[in-house]
Amino acid sequence: MTTAPVPEQTLADFANMSAALTGFQANVLRPFLDPVNLSGLYYDFAVSQVGQPAMDALLGAYRAIATQPVQIIADTLLETASPKPSNQAQICQSIVLVWYLGSWYKPAYQNNGLLGAVVQVVSSQAYTNGLVWKAAQAHPMGFSAFTFGYWSQPPASLATFGVNVSSGGGQ
């Protein structure tokens, strides 16, 4: 099967939406120089799992609120105030999880309501670029760019790790 390349604007919207959903700066998720191209990888992987129509609908919902503050975008798309997230919000959860953990988890609606069923580690670079390690002000276990003895000193600030920290937030 041959598929047309994903339009640049679509990838940019996916990355910006992902930034809002994860709380990280967009240039962390999709740097100007981006040989790893996780945003492209995750877009394709998500489409393969949930289908193009669901992805198109999600991006449409994002575009409608794209100028809102990022926390509002996240809470709206993830429906954090709702007792039962919609299928589309569940897809957002899977997108947040893959950015944080490098693994794709099935949305519950695809798995008889079972939460947290893992499909696979998307790639080794997906693992080593997981955002959760940055949220811990650390590094992926088994992939450190730090040097001898760093662990005896406090880490750099959470903002330095790319989190869009709220006012007064972070360590």
Next chain:
Amino acid sequence: MSDPTYDVVIIGAGVSGNLIAKQLGLAGKKVLILEAGPAVPDSREQYMENFYLALAKTPESPYPSIAGRLGPGVGTLPNPADLPTPRATVLAIGQSPAESHLIQSQTAGAPINAQGDVRQLQFSSTYERVGGGTAWHWLGTSLRLVPHDLTMYSTYGVFQDWPISYDEMETLWGLAETEIGVAASVAQQEPLQAAIGLTYPPGYQYPMGPIPTSIVDQTISSAVSGMSVPGDGNENKNSEGGEEYSVFVTPTPAGRNSQPYQNRRVCAGNTNCIPICPIQAKWDPTVTLGDALDTGNVTVIYQAVAVNIAVENKSVTRIDYLQWSADANGNLTSTPQSVTGTLYVLAAHAIENAKLLLLSNDQQGIANCSDQVGRNLMDHVLYLAWALADQPVWGYRGPLATSGIESLRDGEFRSKRAAFRMEIGNEGWNFSAGDPYTTTLDLILGTNNSQLNPQGQRFGGVALAEKLNFFLTRQFRFGLLLEQAPQAENRVTLDPTYKDGLGIPRPHIDYGLDTYTMEGYRVAADTCSAVFQQMGAKEFTQPTVNPYPPGRNPGPGDFSYQGKEYHLYGAGHIMGTHRMGADSSDSVVDASQRSHDVPNLWIVGSGSFPTVATANPTLTLMALAFKSAQSILAALGS
């Protein structure tokens, strides 16, 4: 065909086998190593890729012929009946013989026998069968034993004494520390002399300076300053015999580089000593194997599974082995081979050593006049306790462990209950609760498997990142290594039913804990809680936690003692199955690890430990391998 004749044939290319091969090779002896598993790879890149892609990053996850990868979602493990070298894996603990190499007599609910022992508990430690052996994923902890560890019978009236003096061990530990390149400071260990009798020869220096301590270590160390705990646990604080023992933190001697050593880099704190150091800053047995091969006198045959140690007139005459290969679909072919030497060394680790001894001589067994082969199977049964600090301690950084509380490893209480050391973890709740995965899933999906999301809230955006940051930077844990009592009924036998892919009977395990050991658990739990309280940390220890992927059953590893529930974790320290002793009627090998019954056979490794004390075993089993190498050279007339 004409086999070459070697001076020494060694079974197993792990810590002991490689060290002995190196020592013999340096002395000009011709050595053959038969290794059951695949070859040491030219680079560890493929092992790293295996690790990165593994859903469950268990100790076995990087290593080949694996059991370890679950398929999509909740899959099944390969059937050991189809594998040439199946081994015990964490993912197979508690699983059926269709997945678990070890066949275990285990029952959920862990019955108590007339002596008060819990029986039919799952044995929960694992090992590798691969070139380099299980110590690919040792932690690097290089603690020496303390003097009373060698004299449990004479000092405390329990168990056995070791047939070797502390003075001699001090010399052997020094050799092992140089081989490994242990980073430590004698001055930093000095407080342990008064507390537990740890001494060094005058003027001794470790090969390199110590590894810096983590902020987790520093926080605990400050908080427990001046603290003491009763030897019998908090519940008996005012009772008779409740002596107080001081609690303090010491940096842990470590087999990882604080300076370049043996052409290997300094530690970069990858927080991944287990399952695999990405940069080989941690010593592993492949380092010593390389040295052995460089002597020009050592040959290794991989994918060679020993199936019989042939003995005639109390002398080994040859080793029979199967040379196996597998095609791309995993279909096995194997060819029977034999090899002869003057002397022989069995170095296949505690469970496989016992299995091969029992398997030999048409399953009549060899070297077993004492009936101790396979018995006294022990582990440092592990008590895990975890908490959130009242301030960030920034785990998930640095080597997995850099300090511990060693001051409780000895005392009068050892006449009655298990001693322990307290390892301080630098990996948050990774081991204890499967984090950072568990908490991340909880905060996104609204679940509460971590106990950190009791309201079942869901978070996104910056609120998610900051909430995660709050929890992950405050997480820490203790892993307590308990001194398990030797018990004859804890044993490895040949399973009568289940075989591996080469048709070899698999190990059958009978296992449990006695009250001496469980009493140690009780005090361990009290001590951890007391330290957490002293720190102002909030404890989250749970007796039963499922660190496995959703849908996997952790199996019957839970037990209760005096009304309290515990979960048995393995430390990966398999010991005792061919214990050493001066008396051939109740031990398998002598102080040189030479078989009492078959004098041209050495049976080496932690299986020789008559008691397990509380120090991680690698340093000591390597020290014993130096002694074995010396006695082998003497026997060869060198």
